[in-house]
Amino acid sequence: xxxxxxxxxxxxxxxxxxxxxxxxxxxxxxxxxxxxxxxxxxxxxxxxxxxxxxxxxxxxxxxxxxxxxxxxxxxxxxxxxxxxxxxxxxxxxxxxxxxxxxxxxxxxxxxxxxxxxxxxxxxxxxxxxxxxxxxxxxxxxxxxxxxxxxxxxxxxxxxxxxxxxxxxxxxxxxxxxxxxxxxxxxxxxxxxxxxxxxxxxxxxxxxxxxxxxxxxxxxxxxxxxxxxxxxxxxxxxxxxxxxxxxxxxxx
Numbered sequence: 001x002x003x004x005x006x007x008x009x010x011x012x013x014x015x016x017x018x019x020x021x022x023x024x025x026x027x028x029x030x031x032x033x034x035x036x037x038x039x040x041x042x043x044x045x046x047x048x049x050x051x052x053x054x055x056x057x058x059x060x061x062x063x064x065x066x067x068x069x070x071x072x073x074x075x076x077x078x079x080x081x082x083x084x085x086x087x088x089x090x091x092x093x094x095x096x097x098x099x100x101x102x103x104x105x106x107x108x109x110x111x112x113x114x115x116x117x118x119x120x121x122x123x124x125x126x127x128x129x130x131x132x133x134x135x136x137x138x139x140x141x142x143x144x145x146x147x148x149x150x151x152x153x154x155x156x157x158x159x160x161x162x163x164x165x166x167x168x169x170x171x172x173x174x175x176x177x178x179x180x181x182x183x184x185x186x187x188x189x190x191x192x193x194x195x196x197x198x199x200x201x202x203x204x205x206x207x208x209x210x211x212x213x214x215x216x217x218x219x220x221x222x223x224x225x226x227x228x229x230x231x232x233x234x235x236x237x238x239x240x241x242x243x244x245x246x247x248x249x250x251x
Contacts, residue, residue, distance in 0.1 A: 022187060023159055027118035028074045028126070028144070032096040039071075039093055042085035043231070065090040067248050070108040072096055072126065074116030074144045079231040083238065084112065087245045097125055100132035110138040110248040113145025113223065119188055120147035120157050127151045134219050138247040140240070141223030143186055146214070149223045150190035153199050153216055160210070163187035164225075167233040170206040171213075171226055179206065180237050183230035190214060190225070220247050 003016040066088040071081065073093050084091050092106055096116075103111060111133055113126075120127075123144075130152035133139060141149040147157050164184040171182045192201050192211040203213030203224060215222040228237035 022118050024122055025118055026122040028096050028116050028123050031075050031117065033073045033093055034095060036092060036094045036098075039081040039091040040085060041082055043079070043082045044086070046082055067109040067245065068092065068107065069110045069112050069248075070094055070103050070106050071112040071114055072098065072103075072129070072145070074114045074123070074126065074148070076114035076116070077227070077229060079229040080112075080114060080142065083229045083241045084244075087241045089245070096123070098129070100129045100136075103129070103133065104136065108137055109251075110140065110244060112244075113139070113141030113148055115143030115145060115227065117144070119159070120144055120151055123148060134216065134221060138244065138251040139219070139221035140244040140247070141221075142229075143225060143227060146223035146225045147188055147190055149216075149221060150195075150211075150214055153214070153221075154194070154196050155199070155214070156191045156194040157188050158191055160187055160189050164205065164207075164210075167230060169226065171203050171237075172206055173203055173213075174201060180226075181234040182212075182226035182228070182237055183233035184226045186225060220251070222247075 001016045001019045003012040005012050069084055069089040069091050071091055071093045074096050076093065081091050094103065113130065126148050130148055134152065151157060164186055167183040169182045169184040171180045173180065190211045195201060195214065198217050200215055200217060201211055202215050205212050212226055213224040224240060226237065228240045
């Protein structure tokens with residue numbers, strides 16, 4: 001824990017020490033959207049937005065989309081939504097507490113599990129929802145969404161001694177051997193050794209060997225710990241949004 005400010009050092013240190021630990025705290029419920037909403041802006045439209053404008057001009061909005069994705073908001077980054085639009089998705093964002101039946105009633109082609117803050121363990125309501133969704137639609141998760149998918153598949157998670165932060169984290173794709181430079185910001189991790197036989201690790205962190213990606217062999221659900229949508233940041237992993245689209249088409 002840390003504190004930054006203009007007070008004397010001992011006062012700031014006391015404030016840092018008094019802060020509750022992240023373990024066991026449900027931070028998602030504090031920041032998720034309260035109501036569902038639709039997202040239609042892609043990265044191109046974002047770049048065409050006038051400086052300081054709150055909305056994208058009508059002429060710059062994306063063309064007709066091919067697929068409908070419901071995104072569970074655990075603290076979602078807007079550029080993830082833009083990248084989903086870029087690959088032809090209409091996106092509906094829903095609160096983290098939305099049930100599986102409520103999500104399926106929206107008739108999505110795919111379901112996305114977003115990034116978010118803190119410990120995945122107390123977000124058990126989302127884990128139960130994902131368990132009910134497995135095998136019913138194509139599913140893709142990033143960061144906290146990756147950890148929630150892991151827990152839904154029976155894996156355990158744990159807090160890293162040193163979290164991964166910054167935009168130059170090296171990750172190896174275990175299938176291709178390709179090394180990607182990635183953007184990361186997380187303090188918890190999926191325990192690779194706890195993955196069941198119907199799951200496989202797909203990516204690994206080259207600095208400390210921790211898990212960076214999983215896939216469920218029975219349903220094709222997959223997730224990564226890092227941020228392929230980084231803006232600004234490396235675009236090495238942007239292909240994952242195309243992979244999600246392929247899973248939607250082939251589901």
